[in-house]
Structure formats: structure tokens, C-alpha cells
Amino acid sequence: MTDPALVLTDVTYSWPGRGGFSLSCPDFRMAAGESVLLLGASGSGKSTLLSLVCGIVTAISGSVSVDGTDLSTLRAGARDRFRAERIGVIFQQFNLLPYARVVDNILLPLRFAPMRRSRAAPGDAARLCIALGLPGDILTTQAGRLSVGQQQRVAVARALIGAPPLIVADEPTSALDAATQDTFLSLLFDQTARTGSSLLMVSHDERLGARFDRVVRIEDIVTSWKAAA
Amino acid sequence: MILRLATQSLLARALTVGMTVLAIALSVALFLGVEKVRTGARASFADTISGTDLIVGARSGSVQLLLYSVFRIGNATNNVSWESYQDIAARPEVDWIVPISLGDSHRQFRVMGTTPAFFEHYKYRGGRSLEIPEGHGLQDLYDAVIGADVAAALGYAVGDPIVVSHGLASFTDHDDQPFRIAGIIGKTGTPVDRTVIVSLEAIEAIHVDWQGGGQTGQSTPVEVIRSMDLTPSAITAALVGTESRLQIFGLQRWINEYPEEPLLAILPGVALQELWQIVGVAETALIGVSAMVVITALIGMMAMIFSSLNERRREMAIWRAMGARPATILGLLVLEAMLMAAAGAVLGLTLLYLGLAVAQPLVDAAAGIWLPIEPPTLREVWGLGIVIAAAGLASLVPALRAYRLSLADGMMVRT
Structure with a gap:
């Protein structure tokens, strides 16, 4: 894994028809296995940056490389598959399909990622749940019945299954109380260290910074503006 | 796995889905019932005389x-x-x-x-x-x-x-x-x-x-x-x-x-054919009306899927984040619609046979028409297949909207 986990070079992007929100990111990179906290207030372009990293949208110019692959060289379908194969995603909340069992939620990305599926061993979902401090019988529970804290841990298990090289987390702790936040982060770091995945977490909470290899303020790497209407 | 998730998603919305399935079931039962009465009446008439030249x-x-x-x-x-x-x-x-x-x-x-x-x-x-x-x-x-x-x-x-x-x-x-x-x-x-x-x-x-x-x-x-x-x-x-x-x-x-x-x-057979030509207009009208009822039920289902789209945007974003293509989301909605129609068809068949069991002696006594209770004919199975396919087609309209929504939203829906 000599390839850097993430490289953004001279990236520009503007949303079609969303008040003309545009952003440029001249240079940002993450080494393999590195953990980075990206600090920024809402409206600073965090969501757009994550969309670019995940290949949901493509840069107008410049390149976004994840794990050595330039996303702009991939077609839409291939980008979706690439995301499933290489990136584990954790949202702020409402991460899970509430009607599905926990085990189905955890295994869902593997459904779209054959290579990642072949890396995952049969007992991985259960092992991850236990490692994340979830009760052993949780796999067959309906996801909608879990507490918010449990749901976030299940989301971590889902992001880590099959050991994708990059984990992207969008304010995963903001729905948790302070005590739970701490435990949650410890577990998240333990598991990303185990799989050797890089971790890109977005937050507005500076106090979280101590645990990360590096803390980056979004305004230091990204310029964003609203085009005059 | 997708099939299981689609089923679970439907079960989680049991009430609205149940109503939609019931509407489809009733329309299917009506459609098949009309067909049964029609063929039953024809068969009863045709069976009345044979061997007479x-x-x-x-x-x-x-x-x-x-x-x-x-x-x-x-x-x-x-x-x-x-x-x-x-x-x-x-x-x-x-x-x-x-x-x-x-x-x-x-x-x-x-x-x-x-x-x-x-x-x-x-x-x-x-x-x-x-x-x-x-x-x-x-x-x-x-x-x-x-x-x-x-x-x-x-x-x-x-x-x-x-x-x-x-x-x-x-x-x-x-x-x-x-x-x-x-x-x-x-x-x-x-x-x-x-x-x-x-x-x-x-x-x-x-x-x-x-x-x-x-x-x-x-x-x-x-x-x-x-x-x-x-x-x-x-x-x-x-x-x-x-x-x-x-x-x-x-x-x-x-x-x-x-x-x-x-x-x-x-010739009795020739005269019967003439009779069918006269009765045929009414038969066609009956079939047309019952087909319209099926179409109405399917439109109801379409409206139901449309109204569920907004509350399911979050769900669509999760699917997208996990690597599902927009086409997968479209397929998921079409699959759900076809599952509903299939459930409606099965329930409709059940209602039909229950209805036949009750109505058979009554219709026989009142109209002298014997409605046979037998497995669905190939024609009826085709009809059910067409209903399920039509449900898939009808669901394409809301599914295409979901496709566009999921393209625009990506995985970043703020709810």
C-alpha cells in the first residue's frame, strides 16, 4: 500500500443550480493509514468535498485519486462500484436501513463490491460487532430498534467490513453524548488501526483533534464561494 | 439479498403497502371473476346440447x-x-x-x-x-x-x-x-x-x-x-x-x-356462435370495466410509491453511499412494485376461489351457470403475469423520479 490514500490536485467543482456554490482545492493528500480530522463549520464545503472524494460527483477540473485511482477516469457505474470496493462511509446519523436486520446492513456494501466481499471472512460481521462492544445477538435485530449509539457502531462495522483502504466519516459523533463520543472514537480508532485503513473524519469539534495524526482546517485547503446570480 | 431487503422494506410499511396490495387483490379477483363467469356461462350454454345435428x-x-x-x-x-x-x-x-x-x-x-x-x-x-x-x-x-x-x-x-x-x-x-x-x-x-x-x-x-x-x-x-x-x-x-x-x-x-x-x-353450434356475437359486446364491456379497475388499482400503487419517495430519500442516500448505482435504486423500486402486484395477484386468486366456493351453488341455482372450481387456466396465469408486468411498468414513473433524485442528492441528504 505505497499509494497515498487520497490525493486532490487542482480540483474545482460547482454545483449545478444550487445557488452556484463552487469550490476549489489546489492540493490535499493523505498517506495510507493516516488519520485526518477535517475541521470546518457548516457551509464551508465539507459535504461537497466528501461527495468528490466518494465519487458521487466528479471534479470539473483537476483530479481526485483514491488509493491510487483517479476517479475522473472512471465512468459513473464504475465509480459507484469503486466506492463500494474502496471506501467505507459513516454518516452523522440515520446510517442504517431501519427495516433490515443488522447483519444485512453490515453486509450491504459487499453486495456491490465482489473484491471486498472476497476479503471478508464469514464471521467478520459478528467479530466486528463484538469488537465494537455490541451485544452478540444484535446481528438478527432490526436496525431501526437500536439506540442511536448502537446504530453508529453498526455503521462503523459496516464501513470496516472487508477492510476498505479509506474510511470517510461525516460528523459521526455529533448525535452522541460526550461520554459515548469518547468510547465511540476509541473503538473507531482501534478498528481502523486493525484493518490499516486511512480515516478522513469531518467535524466542527476541535476537541476531537488530539487522537488524529493530523488536524486540517478546511479553509486552509479549500476556497469556496457563491457565484453571483 | 436485494429481494429480502425489498420484502423487509415492504413489511416495514405494512399498512400502506397492505392497502395497496388489497386494492390490487380486489381488482384482480374482479377481473378473474368476470372471466370465470364469462367462460362458465359459455361452457354452460355450449354444454347444453350435443349430439343434435x-x-x-x-x-x-x-x-x-x-x-x-x-x-x-x-x-x-x-x-x-x-x-x-x-x-x-x-x-x-x-x-x-x-x-x-x-x-x-x-x-x-x-x-x-x-x-x-x-x-x-x-x-x-x-x-x-x-x-x-x-x-x-x-x-x-x-x-x-x-x-x-x-x-x-x-x-x-x-x-x-x-x-x-x-x-x-x-x-x-x-x-x-x-x-x-x-x-x-x-x-x-x-x-x-x-x-x-x-x-x-x-x-x-x-x-x-x-x-x-x-x-x-x-x-x-x-x-x-x-x-x-x-x-x-x-x-x-x-x-x-x-x-x-x-x-x-x-x-x-x-x-x-x-x-x-x-x-x-x-345447426346448434352455428346458432350458438351467433348468440356469442350478440353477447360478445356485453362481455367485452364487462372485461373492459374490470380491466379499468385493475388499472385504477395500479395507479393507486403508483401514487403510493410517489408519496413515499420523499421520506425514503435518506434510504436512497444510504444505498448510494454503499455503492448502489442509481439504476439499482430504480430496480429496487420496480422490484417492490412487482412484489406488491404479485402479492395482490396471489391474494386476488385466493379471494376468487373463496368467492367461487360461496357463489357456486348460488349462481347455479339462480342462473343455471355452473362455475367450475379448477386451477387457473393458462390464459388466467398470463393475465396475472400481465398485471405484475404492468405494475413494474407503472412503477417506472416514480422509480425514474427516484433515479433522478438519487443522482442529485448523492449521499448527502440533510434530514
């Missing part, structure tokens, strides 16, 4: 002749004279001929005068003969053989007396000459079940004291009548069997061109 009556319309001679619907406008009957019977092509005389009634049931040959030659449902499990056929002048429905409706048993009324819906009884029930015919599912059969001579006998439609006032004693010549002067119609099927058309032409009297000979 020609039906002969006074000249009128072929459908009319078929209806009054076989189905006891409507009335003959004219009679066939006994001389004409005998001329036809004497033709070399004729293998057998059975005269029929209609016009009198017993309660709500028609009385038919004929010869014992009727029991020999009248065939129904692909060649089955009439059976008389109780009693015997026509032997005495005042013997009557009644259909199963007559016996059941009026509670008659063999040996009971029975009085024939003059004309249809009349208050004048032939009570001076009571009949005795000699036999009860087993259930056939044909108009025979609702017929009182007496001998041709008996019809003549009860009209001895009648002239020109009125009672003469005198009452000839039964002993005198028994000794009289009771050859009728006219009959209503006759059923004819030919020596060879090749002779049917020749004989038909001969009868239709019979110079002494205007007669009409029809």
Missing part, C-alpha cells in the same frame, strides 16, 4: 329458435304442423327425430311434451345422457318426469301428483287431469333441470276440452280421453340427428326450402 322450428331467427327450443327462453312465434314433422321424419337422411311441444307451465317451470326418444337422444356436456336415478321414464299417459331443480325447488318426490297450468304465468290449471311424477332426472346443469317433461300425447290430452285458447266448459272424462287418438296437430320444434354428418347441410337446405310451410333448420 339440426333443430327444426317455425321460421324465425336462428338464435330465437335455439333459445326457445333448447334454453326455454322466450316463446315460439309459430308451430310446426304434424304433417311437416312427418315429412321430415320420413327423409332418408334422418336417423332420429324428437318432437318438442312447449307452451304450458307448472309454477315457474316450463312443461315440455316429447316422446321417450328424447331421453335416448338428448345429450349434454359432450355426449352424456339423461339419467333417471329415481323412478322411471314416461310410461303412462299421465306420467311426468321432472328435472332436478324442479324437484328440489318444489319438494317433489316420485309418486306425487302434479297439475299443469295452461300457458305461461297463467292462473288456469289443467286440474281435471292431474299428472303423477314418474321419475326425477339427475342434475345436468342444463335447462332440463328446470323442466317438467310429459308425453306429446299428454299435451294433446289436457287440451282436449280447449279450443282456440279458451276452455269449452265441458270436461271429457279421463277414460274417454285415454281411448281417443291423441296424435298432435302441431309441435313447437324438433331435434334431428342425421345418418351421416355429411348430410346435415343437404337436409338443412331441404327443410329451409320446404314448400308446404315456412320452416327453419339450424
